Amino acid sequence: MMSAAPTPDEAPNELMTGDSFLESLRDGRQVYLDGEIVKDVTAHPAFANAAKSSAHLYDALHAPDTKDLMTTVDRYTGHRVHRFFTPAHSAEELLKARDAIEHWARLSYGFMNRTPDYKASFMAGLVSTQDFYAPYDGNARAWYEKYVKQGMAVSHAIVNPPVDRNKPSHEIGDVFIKVVAERDDGIVVEGAKLMATASALTNAAFVGQIHLGNLQKGKAEDMALAFIAPMNTPGLKVICRSSYEKKATSPFDNPLSSRFDENDTVLIFDNAFIPWENVLIYRDTEKIHEYFPRSGLLSRGFFQGAIRMAVKLEFMAGILDKGTAMNGTQGFRGVQAGLGELLAWRHLTWAMTTAMAMDPEEGPAGTVLPRLEYAASHRVLAPLSWERVHRFFEEHLAGSLLMTGSSNKDLQNTELRPLLDRFYRGSAGSAEDRIKLFKLAWDAIGSEFGARHELYELNYAGGPDQVRLDTLTGARAMGLLDSYGAQVDKAMGDYDLNGFTTGRWADGS
Incomplete structure (x- = not known):
């Protein structure tokens, strides 16, 4: 006989706090700004206030007046989780998730776009679509559980750099992400992806494909990849644009840019090692075309x-x-x-x-x-x-x-x-x-x-x-235009050259 699900107060709670989130960013990642590696993004003048703004989001998961607004008990893990980080099973659950998203958005007045709930749009689907990722379905489930329990901040990089886009992908092997070596314990990849907005202040990045039209079967398998890379992955370099936060002269003069600047970055994988447990799709040109619409x-x-x-x-x-x-x-x-x-x-x-x-x-x-x-x-x-x-x-x-x-x-x-x-x-x-x-x-x-x-x-x-x-x-x-066109046909069927043919118009009543 199954035991009753834990109440919210009984459920294990491993969600990061604001302080533990900031600590999670001090992991040896290679973030580059102005030609130098940023040793600690939580203390650097280009990122410190944005990091604090993100920390406020995590504080809201634990504050007595917002904890229940923001969190629920996850049916898959039994843990207390952010309401949007887990799939919804009803309209009511979607509305409650909306309330949680809204509260986080209000903490930046809508000016932080890639808050951790953004990537929940994809990550939550790893548990409901895990079979799709076979033979890496176990990885999908494991990453879901890790992600949802901690409330991890995950960015994404799914766009190829704007280089030679008029050519087939397999002809741009010096720029686009590809696997260059396969090992017993994982794969080695190289190449670049964008735009990994806010990735300097996240725990990991999802790397996949979105421009799929020229990934040709039999030629582009080395590029048919989807994986999750922790931000301190050896060989991963985060190249940042100019920091508006760093340029801000004071909160009075720059009240938004001084604290809500989500730096847009390019991720460069320089012979970076990706363990098998972080791989979701590997050398599958058919599946790489399907995951985006299937993911939710x-x-x-x-x-x-x-x-x-x-x-x-x-x-x-x-x-x-x-x-x-x-x-x-x-x-x-x-x-x-x-x-x-x-x-x-x-x-x-x-x-x-x-x-x-x-x-x-x-x-x-x-x-x-x-x-x-x-x-x-x-x-x-x-x-x-x-x-x-x-x-x-x-x-x-x-x-x-x-x-x-x-x-x-x-x-x-x-x-x-x-x-x-x-x-x-x-x-x-x-x-x-x-x-x-x-x-x-x-x-x-x-x-x-x-x-x-x-x-x-x-x-x-x-x-x-x-x-x-x-x-x-x-x-x-979805057949919507066929349905709309059928209405047009029905309207034109009401009359012909000689007058009305149907309904009261035709019989004169």
Whole structure:
């Protein structure tokens, strides 16, 4: 007779705390910035505050007022886990996972995109689809258990570098990831992958393929790989872009970039050793084409992304409203119309998360997934919403975004301060209030950090054309367009050259 499942208070809890998460990053990883290895990412000025921001997420898993909001008992391991790190089995579970995702998103005001729950979109599926990974199904299950129990932070790198993409993959063996040696205890790989956003502050990276069209059977088996690499894997080099956190002059001047900069990186595997227990797919050109749609990453990933975007849009609506009040333009008709549209984008985005959860589709092994066609629609519309945000801020705040002085030191200058108090004051606040608000607005859309977010949101789920083509392809595969076309045929069947042929229109009643 099976024993009763443990209650949440009885369940083992191995989830990392903020402190243990920070400690887990001190593992000898090779993170490169400005030509040098960063010895400790938790203390380096390029990463320290972002690391603390991530630590806050883990603290929320244990805080008395958010512990039950964020966690549940995992049916597979019996441990207390983050609600989105384990597969959902009902619409109710998806909604509760949404609440957990939302809370984490609010801790960065929607500006940290690759928080650990993002990769949960894929990692949670390792337990419900483990048979797919045979003969490495045991690895899939083992990694799920390790991941979910600790609440590990996992990044991913699934895009090939933009080199010779017009050629078949097997002709670019000097750049794309491939296996170069097979050993009794694992494989040796070399090559590069991108974009491993935030990987400098994660525990491991999932490495796979997404651009699959030219992985040819019989020629590209050495590239048909999927594996998980701890960030301290010997031979793994993490090459970072310039750090916006490091460039931040103060929290007052750079309130977002000084603490929420998720550094985008390229992972270079320089004859790196991958033990067999970390391999999920090996030299299988057919399976490497199937794992992406089978994993649940598409619908779950866009579910998490939509929740995060809704929080971000709320934040931007708040800035726009306060900014126009500070300028005395809040009552202008055009300003009100712009703010109204921004709110509509937020409401639409949030409503889509509700629909994804409440109208789920059947997933593997008794699980449910957010409905894919709704997720695909968010994938198309999210970049448009962020493009409109920029338009509203540039139209309705305009030069106010630049009338902020050079830094917080201007306000601390005793000679300048009386002048700034007089000439920089706002209609709804002091000069300091006004400058503080517009520096926040500029960091969100105009700084290097803000420009990166514009680029990120545009390409978050793929190129603009590709997200639309995928929506079309998916609709055709599900028979949606056939159904829609049948309605057209039915409508045209109601009449012919001589008049109406069906219903009351035809019989004159």
